[in-house]
Amino acid sequence: MPQLEVDGAALTYDDEGPRDAAEVPLVFIHGWTANRHRWDHQVAHFGEQRRVIRLDLRGHGESGGAGVRTIEELATDVVALLDHLKIDRFVPIGHSMGGMIAQTLALTHPERVERLVLVNSISRMTYSRGRGLLMGASTLVPFKLFVATNIQRAFAPGYPREEIRSYIRSSADTPREVVMTLYGAMRAFDVLDRVGEIRVPTLLVHGYHDIQLPLKQMLRMATGYPDAVIRIIDAGHELPVEKPAELTTALDGFLTGRP
Numbered sequence: 001m002p003q004l005e006v007d008g009a010a011l012t013y014d015d016e017g018p019r020d021a022a023e024v025p026l027v028f029i030h031g032w033t034a035n036r037h038r039w040d041h042q043v044a045h046f047g048e049q050r051r052v053i054r055l056d057l058r059g060h061g062e063s064g065g066a067g068v069r070t071i072e073e074l075a076t077d078v079v080a081l082l083d084h085l086k087i088d089r090f091v092p093i094g095h096s097m098g099g100m101i102a103q104t105l106a107l108t109h110p111e112r113v114e115r116l117v118l119v120n121s122i123s124r125m126t127y128s129r130g131r132g133l134l135m136g137a138s139t140l141v142p143f144k145l146f147v148a149t150n151i152q153r154a155f156a157p158g159y160p161r162e163e164i165r166s167y168i169r170s171s172a173d174t175p176r177e178v179v180m181t182l183y184g185a186m187r188a189f190d191v192l193d194r195v196g197e198i199r200v201p202t203l204l205v206h207g208y209h210d211i212q213l214p215l216k217q218m219l220r221m222a223t224g225y226p227d228a229v230i231r232i233i234d235a236g237h238e239l240p241v242e243k244p245a246e247l248t249t250a251l252d253g254f255l256t257g258r259p
Contacts, residue, residue, distance in 0.1 A: 001062070006080045009065025012036070013055035013081055017047040023255075024089045024114050025051040029078065031096030031120075032182055033147065033171035035061030038095060041244035042251060053090075055081055057098075059178035066177050071097070071189050074182075075104040082112075093117040093251065095240055096213065097182065100189050106198045107191060116202040117251060120237050122213045123221045124192035147172045147179065156209040156236030167238075195224040202228045203254040205247060207235035229254060 003010045014036060017025075026046055028039040036054040046052050056063035058077055068074060078101060082090060089112050094102030099121020106113045141149075151168045171179075202225050206218045215232070222228050231250045235242040 003063075004081055004084050006058075006077050007065075009058045009063060009077070011055055011058065011065075011077060011081060012062040013053065014043070015051070015053055015085060016043060017049070017051040019051060021050040023050045024091060025053055025087050026255075027078065027082065027087075027090045027092050028052065028054040029092060029094040029098030029101050030054075030057065030060070031094075031098045032186060033060070033151070033174045033179055034095070035170070037061070038238075038240045039093075042093075042240065042248050045248050045252070046255075051087075053081070053085065053087070057101075059175055059182075066175055068178065068185075069181060070185050071100045071104055072108075075101045075108065078105060079109065088112055089114050091115045091117065091255070093119065094121060095119040096121055096237065097186055100186065100191075103191055103195070103198065106200065107194060110198070110200075113200055115200050115255070116198060117205070117254065118202065118218075119205045119247065120207055120210055120213055120218075120239050122217045123195050123224075124190045124217075125187050125213070126217055126220075143176050143179070144172050147174075150212070154212050154237040156207065156234075156242060159236070159238075159242060163241075167241075192221060192224065195221060196226060199226050201254075203231065203250070204228055205231045205233065205239065205250050207237055207239050207242065208232050209235060210237040212237040 003012050030038045035056050039054050043052050058065040058068050092102035092105050099118035106116050148168045151171050206215050233243050233246050239247050
């Protein structure tokens with residue numbers, strides 16, 4: 001289990017698959033309060049064919065560190081890891097907050113991004129005034145209740161309750177400072193007016209039942225992308241674990257040019 005020290009944080013990562021593959025590496029970036037194992041199904045599949053990188057973001061999973069304040073700072077960590085591994089061009093694949101990081105990478109390092117994949121992610125979180133007040137008030141409840149409520153509603157109706165409880169426990173292990181600070185960072189993230197600058201082929205995959213980052217917000221974002229393909233899957237916000245095989249199929253088709 002390799003680690004890289006970046007600005008006082010030991011970042012845990014996996015580097016798998018053939019180094020001599022013709023295709024550029026895939027870089028999987030997890031979401032808020034999650035960890036790199038959200039991508040187990042996808043890494044097992046693609047790691048047989050090409051180099052795949054995944055990491056626990058700062059303060060998440062088995063990575064140390066805190067003090068991160070913005071999505072841009074998390075993107076800087078990803079770049080530091082790729083530089084360490086001597087990877088120039090790559091395909092960022094980001095889920096939720098990880099998709100915000102992926103968009104940041106495409107905007108700040110366009111020469112290095114070959115394609116882009118966003119899973120259950122958006123470019124700007126938009127809410128009615130009432131919904132915004134409710135979200136603000138939710139931060140005042142006890143921390144474990146705050147986490148449990150947010151993780152519970154991330155899954156589509158009918159997903160096994162015991163599995164949801166295991167994800168709640170895992171998320172609650174993320175340091176409170178990291179959880180709350182990055183909750184604010186996601187709400188502040190806004191590149192909606194810049195997505196037209198991302199000119200690489202882009203796949204937007206979304207769960208139909210996603211109420212965390214609603215489908216209509218993704219579709220609004222999609223209109224700004226010059227070269228985007230959209231895939232809608234019958235799932236909630238946690239596509240990588242709710243419908244892993246369907247997500248992997250969508251990624252495979254996009255990466256190989258198959259419909």
